[in-house]
Amino acid sequence: MAETVTPYGRNTPLIASLDPLLRTWLPRQRWFAGKGRPVTGFTPVAVTELLPPDGRLGLYHLLLRVHQTGVPGPGDCYQFLIGVREALPPRLAPALIGHVTQGPLAGRTVYEALYDPRPAEVLLEALRTQARIGGLRFERDPRQEIRTDLVARLMTAEQSNSSVVYGDTFILKLLRRVVTGVNPDLELPLALAREGCPRVPAPTAWAYAETGREPYVLAVLQPYVRGGADGWELALRELAKGEDFAAEARELGRATAEVHTALARALPTVTLGHVQLQGLADGMIERLEAAVQAVPGLRPYATGLRQAYAALHRLAAEGDTRTAQRIHGDLHLGQCLRSADGQWSLIDFEGEPARPLAERRLPQPPVRDIAGMLRSFDYAAHSVTPPAPDWARGCRAAYCAGYAEVSGHDPRADAELLRAYETDKAVYEAVYEARHRPDWLPVPLSAIARLAAPDQEARP
Numbered sequence: 001m002a003e004t005v006t007p008y009g010r011n012t013p014l015i016a017s018l019d020p021l022l023r024t025w026l027p028r029q030r031w032f033a034g035k036g037r038p039v040t041g042f043t044p045v046a047v048t049e050l051l052p053p054d055g056r057l058g059l060y061h062l063l064l065r066v067h068q069t070g071v072p073g074p075g076d077c078y079q080f081l082i083g084v085r086e087a088l089p090p091r092l093a094p095a096l097i098g099h100v101t102q103g104p105l106a107g108r109t110v111y112e113a114l115y116d117p118r119p120a121e122v123l124l125e126a127l128r129t130q131a132r133i134g135g136l137r138f139e140r141d142p143r144q145e146i147r148t149d150l151v152a153r154l155m156t157a158e159q160s161n162s163s164v165v166y167g168d169t170f171i172l173k174l175l176r177r178v179v180t181g182v183n184p185d186l187e188l189p190l191a192l193a194r195e196g197c198p199r200v201p202a203p204t205a206w207a208y209a210e211t212g213r214e215p216y217v218l219a220v221l222q223p224y225v226r227g228g229a230d231g232w233e234l235a236l237r238e239l240a241k242g243e244d245f246a247a248e249a250r251e252l253g254r255a256t257a258e259v260h261t262a263l264a265r266a267l268p269t270v271t272l273g274h275v276q277l278q279g280l281a282d283g284m285i286e287r288l289e290a291a292v293q294a295v296p297g298l299r300p301y302a303t304g305l306r307q308a309y310a311a312l313h314r315l316a317a318e319g320d321t322r323t324a325q326r327i328h329g330d331l332h333l334g335q336c337l338r339s340a341d342g343q344w345s346l347i348d349f350e351g352e353p354a355r356p357l358a359e360r361r362l363p364q365p366p367v368r369d370i371a372g373m374l375r376s377f378d379y380a381a382h383s384v385t386p387p388a389p390d391w392a393r394g395c396r397a398a399y400c401a402g403y404a405e406v407s408g409h410d411p412r413a414d415a416e417l418l419r420a421y422e423t424d425k426a427v428y429e430a431v432y433e434a435r436h437r438p439d440w441l442p443v444p445l446s447a448i449a450r451l452a453a454p455d456q457e458a459r460p
C-alpha cells in the first residue's frame with residue numbers, strides 16, 4: 001500500500017478536483033450533520049492513499065474539514081472512503097459520487113467505496129494486521145481472531161455513521177463526523193469488556209488517525225449480533241399485531257441496569273450538588289431556547305416545558321444531591337439488539353451526535369438513559385395509527401420495574417429529574433427530526449404537547 005499524508009490546511013490538487021463533486025454529494029448523505037447550509041469547500045486534514053489510483057481500483061481515505069455558508073470556525077471534520085475506477089459496474093451505481101474532469105484523477109469515476117466489498121475488505125485486513133498507513137493506525141484485541149475470508153456488505157440502515165458487516169461475524173462502524181480525543185463509542189465498550197459485562201459487544205479492533213494533535217477515532221469493529229433484531233423493529237412488529245411488549249421492556253430495564261452498574265464500577269462517579277443540579281437545569285433551558293429558534297412548532301409549548309425545568313431548579317434549591325456516572329447518553333429502542341437466543345445487548349455509546357464530545361463524556365445521572373428509553377416507547381406508540389398510549393404506559397412501567405429489580409433503585413422515585421430529562425430529550429428529538437426527518441416531527445411534538453400540559457398524564 002502506498003501512502004501520502006498532506007499537512008493540515010494544504011488544498012491538494014486531488015481535493016481540488018473532488019471538491020465540486022463532494023459539494024453536491026455530501027449534503028445528500030444521511031450522516032451529514034450540516035444539512036440546510038450550502039457546502040462551500042473543503043480543507044484536507046489527512047489524505048491517505050490506500051490503493052494507488054493507477055490500478056483497476058484506487059482507494060483514498062480522506063479526513064476533510066467541511067466549510068459551509070454561515071457556519072463560522074474551522075468546519076467539522078468528516079471521514080470519507082473514496083473509490084476510484086475507470087467506470088462503475090451497475091451494482092455500484094448507487095455509490096456514484098461523480099466523474100472527475102480535472103486534476104490527477106481526470107477521466108475517472110469516484111464513488112463511496114464502502115458499497116464495494118473489496119475496499120471494505122482492505123479496511124478489515126488493515127485491522128487484522130494492525131497496519132500503520134500514513135497517519136492511520138489500526139489496532140486490535142489480540143485475543144480475538146479476525147478471519148481473512150469474510151465477505152463485506154454495507155448496511156443500508158438509516159444511520160448517523162456508516163457500518164459494514166463482514167460475513168455476519170463482525171460489524172465495522174465507520175464514524176463520519178470525527179473529533180479529536182477519546183471517543184465514548186470505543187471508550188465505554190472497552191471499559192465494559194474489562195468489567196466482563198456481557199450486555200455490550202466487546203470491541204475487536206479499532207482505527208484512529210494521528211494528525212499531530214490528539215488522535216481522531218475513526219472506526220470500531222465489533223462482533224456482529226447474529227439473527228438479531230433491534231428493539232425498535234420488534235416494538236413496531238408487536239404494536240402492529242396489537243401485542244404487549246411489557247416482558248421485553250422489563251428485560252431491557254434489567255439490561256440497562258446491568259450496564260449502568262458495570263459502568264459505575266469501571267469509571268469514576270461523582271456527586272452532583274445544588275450548583276451542578278442548577279447547571280443541569282440551566283443547560284436544559286438553554287437547549288430549549290435554542291430549539292425554539294430552530295423549530296418554530298415548539299413555540300406554543302415553551303412556557304409549559306419550562307415548568308419541568310423549574311421543578312429541577314426547586315429540587316436543587318432544596319439542597320438535594322444526585323450521583324452521576326458514565327452512561328450510554330443516547331439510549332433508545334434502536335440501540336438495543338435482541339440476539340436469536342433472546343438476550344439483549346446495548347450498542348452505540350457515542351452519545352447524542354450533535355453534542356460536543358467533552359459534554360458527552362461527563363458523568364451524568366443514570367436517569368437520563370431511562371428517560372431516553374421511556375421516550376422511545378412513547379415514540380413507537382405515537383408513530384403508529386391510531387396511537388397506542390396504553391401500550392407505551394405498560395412498557396414504560398415494566399422497563400422501570402426491570403431496572404429496579406437489578407439496580408435496587410426505581411427511576412420513577414426520581415420523578416422531577418425523570419420528567420426534566422424526558423422533556424430535554426423530546427426537545428432534542430424535535431430538533432433532530434426537523435433537521436434529518438421532517439416527516440417525523442409530529443411524533444416528538446405530540447409528546448411535547450403532553451409534557452407541556454400541567455396535568456400531563458404520560459407518567460410510567
Ligand SMILES: Nc1ncnc2c1ncn2[C@@H]1O[C@H](COP(=O)(O)OP(=O)(O)O)[C@@H](O)[C@H]1O
Nearest residue numbers: 159160161162163171201222223224225347348
Ligand atoms: N454488534 C452489532 N451486531 C449486529 N448489528 C449491529 C451491531 N452494532 C450495530 N448494529 C446495527 O447497525 C446499526 C447502526 O449501528 P449504530 O452503532 O447505532 O450506528 P449509528 O451511530 O450510525 O446509528 C444498528 O441499528 C444495528 O442495526
Ligand SMILES: O=P(O)(O)O[C@H]1O[C@H](CO)[C@@H](O[C@H]2O[C@H](CO)[C@@H](O)[C@H](O)[C@H]2O)[C@H](O)[C@H]1O
Nearest residue numbers: 159160232330332333334352375376379429432
Ligand atoms: O441512533 P443514532 O445515534 O443515529 O440516534 C439518532 O437517530 C435516532 C433515529 O434513528 C433518534 O431516535 C429517535 O427515533 C427513534 C426511532 O427511529 C426512537 O426510537 C427514539 O426514541 C428517538 O429519539 C435519536 O434521537 C438520534 O440521536
